[in-house]
Amino acid sequence: MPRQPLLTALAARPLLCDGAMGTQLIASGLEPGECGERWNVDRPQAVQAIHQRYRDAGCDLLTTNSFGGTTHTLAGYGLEARAAELNTAAAQVARRAACEEAWVLGDIGPFGNFLVPVGEFQPEQVREFFTAQAAALAAGGADAIIIETMSDPVETSLAIAAARAATPLPIIATFSFSQAGSQFRTLMGTTVEQAISAARDAGADVVGSNCGTSLSLEQYLRLAEQIVKAAGQTPVILQPNAGSPHDEGGRLTYSATPAQMARIIPALLSAGIRIIGGCCGTTPDHLRAMSQSLKTS
Amino acid sequence: MADLDALTQAVQKGDRATAVKIAQEALAENLSPRSILDATVAAMDEVGRKFQCSEVFIPDMLIASRAMKEVMAQLEPHLVKAGIHPELTAVIGTVKGDQHDIGKNLVAMMWRGANFAVVDLGSCVPAEKFVSAAREHHASVIGLSALLTTTMPAMKETVALIKAANLPGLRIVVGGAPVTEDFARQIGADGFSADAAGAVDLVRRLVHA
Numbered sequence: 001m002p003r004q005p006l007l008t009a010l011a012a013r014p015l016l017c018d019g020a021m022g023t024q025l026i027a028s029g030l031e032p033g034e035c036g037e038r039w040n041v042d043r044p045q046a047v048q049a050i051h052q053r054y055r056d057a058g059c060d061l062l063t064t065n066s067f068g069g070t071t072h073t074l075a076g077y078g079l080e081a082r083a084a085e086l087n088t089a090a091a092q093v094a095r096r097a098a099c100e101e102a103w104v105l106g107d108i109g110p111f112g113n114f115l116v117p118v119g120e121f122q123p124e125q126v127r128e129f130f131t132a133q134a135a136a137l138a139a140g141g142a143d144a145i146i147i148e149t150m151s152d153p154v155e156t157s158l159a160i161a162a163a164r165a166a167t168p169l170p171i172i173a174t175f176s177f178s179q180a181g182s183q184f185r186t187l188m189g190t191t192v193e194q195a196i197s198a199a200r201d202a203g204a205d206v207v208g209s210n211c212g213t214s215l216s217l218e219q220y221l222r223l224a225e226q227i228v229k230a231a232g233q234t235p236v237i238l239q240p241n242a243g244s245p246h247d248e249g250g251r252l253t254y255s256a257t258p259a260q261m262a263r264i265i266p267a268l269l270s271a272g273i274r275i276i277g278g279c280c281g282t283t284p285d286h287l288r289a290m291s292q293s294l295k296t297s
Numbered sequence: 298m299a300d301l302d303a304l305t306q307a308v309q310k311g312d313r314a315t316a317v318k319i320a321q322e323a324l325a326e327n328l329s330p331r332s333i334l335d336a337t338v339a340a341m342d343e344v345g346r347k348f349q350c351s352e353v354f355i356p357d358m359l360i361a362s363r364a365m366k367e368v369m370a371q372l373e374p375h376l377v378k379a380g381i382h383p384e385l386t387a388v389i390g391t392v393k394g395d396q397h398d399i400g401k402n403l404v405a406m407m408w409r410g411a412n413f414a415v416v417d418l419g420s421c422v423p424a425e426k427f428v429s430a431a432r433e434h435h436a437s438v439i440g441l442s443a444l445l446t447t448t449m450p451a452m453k454e455t456v457a458l459i460k461a462a463n464l465p466g467l468r469i470v471v472g473g474a475p476v477t478e479d480f481a482r483q484i485g486a487d488g489f490s491a492d493a494a495g496a497v498d499l500v501r502r503l504v505h506a
Binding site for chain 2: 023026032033076077114117118119181183185187188189213245
């Protein structure tokens with residue numbers, strides 16, 4: 001069945017987003033120091049195969065391989081001139097796996113530095129990075145834009161406004177939190193309330209959280225409750241890591257199993273989360289278990 | 298008379314204009330460069346302490362450090378004249394394969410704030426480059442950063458190569474989001490810090506031990 005507009009579908013039922021991309025690229029042979037976004041053009045079949053595994057696991061939403069796709073981030077690899085090409089290709093590759101049934105989320109990550117007054121970057125400059133990326137993702141056939149792993153509410157608002165100016169697509173915005181004292185805060189010290197209200201005020205259609213530093217599944221559940229409360233009528237997305245990482249003989253491993261991730265789905269749904277997905281340490285196996293849990297919840 | 302407590306306050310708040318003004322007054326009044334330096338270092342120590350208690354956050358640290366930098370620019374010629382050198386020299390970088398530099402930059406900043414001379418090699422630094430920089434600058438400390446779980450093996454190899462170079466008195470400290478105390482010990486690093494503020498105390502402890 002061809003897909004409805006994303007927000008219409010979301011009003012009718014909770015949706016499942018996909019899981020980690022970077023670790024899957026590495027498992028497919030991406031070398032340390034290599035630019036993952038290049039694979040959208042150089043090895044599109046490998047990227048498509050990753051999307052396909054998440055699709056086969058039951059994910060409704062596929063996130064493009066373009067987290068580091070702003071002009072500024074790509075400049076770190078000398079690829080700034082290819083920003084539009086790599087982002088458009090990212091959306092096209094995801095679309096091929098999604099066919100006409102699943103939704104493609106055009107992925108935008110932080111631009112990779114600090115805005116004034118903390119850093120040296122002017123808002124106009126940074127807005128251009130985001131406008132260019134959002135336009136290229138839309139041109140490749142994305143159904144929505146997801147601005148993710150954000151820490152700075154000002155940068156996030158800027159990215160939302162830039163995406164809004166570049167495309168009429170719905171916009172999802174998510175922040176990464178860690179536990180700081182008794183509260184959840186982003187790297188920039190922003191609280192859940194401050195972050196979520198900044199994203200809503202800037203016009204995000206869906207708000208929430210992905211990733212985070214060293215949060216357990218219990219902490220994600222508490223975070224979910226706080227975000228839903230702060231989000232009011234705006235639908236909420238949560239993409240936890242596979243629990244908090246631990247050290248296993250010098251190798252860092254995310255500890256939550258697919259079954260453990262699946263077990264928290266009912267609690268996340270009753271907390272009011274509308275889109276559930278995964279971040280660091282999650283695999284198609286985690287998402288398959290989560291999909292089954294979502295269907296039976 | 299120039300108020301050095303007010304200088305400490307101004308740097309802490311990141312009030313650059315006030316901090317520079319007081320430092321200039323103090324220099325004009327011939328206060329010892331050492332006492333002005335100490336007031337500035339005290340400010341960064343306090344910012345570090347508050348950061349560790351989640352009372353201030355990264356933006357506050359960055360803004361304070363910029364004020365510190367401007368005061369130091371005023372102070373440096375006078376420190377040189379008075380024969381006051383940085384407490385020690387540290388080489389820092391993100392290990393090979395890892396482009397991330399925000400965490401590494403924060404540590405470099407806090408080290409400079411503690412009056413360490415810092416040689417910043419940037420990100421994605423091959424192991425050999427750490428060794429040659431440490432040798433060239435007579436460093437007491439090398440700081441290695443990794444943000445990705447996938448570059449942690451590169452951190453291990455880098456530590457092994459530095460150790461093999463056998464530079465006398467050189468300590469290796471490591472950090473980064475996925476790095477743990479256990480991992481640091483396993484790969485043979487001399488120390489680990491969970492955050493940028495802790496990296497200052499760690500180096501002071503290691504070097505003065």
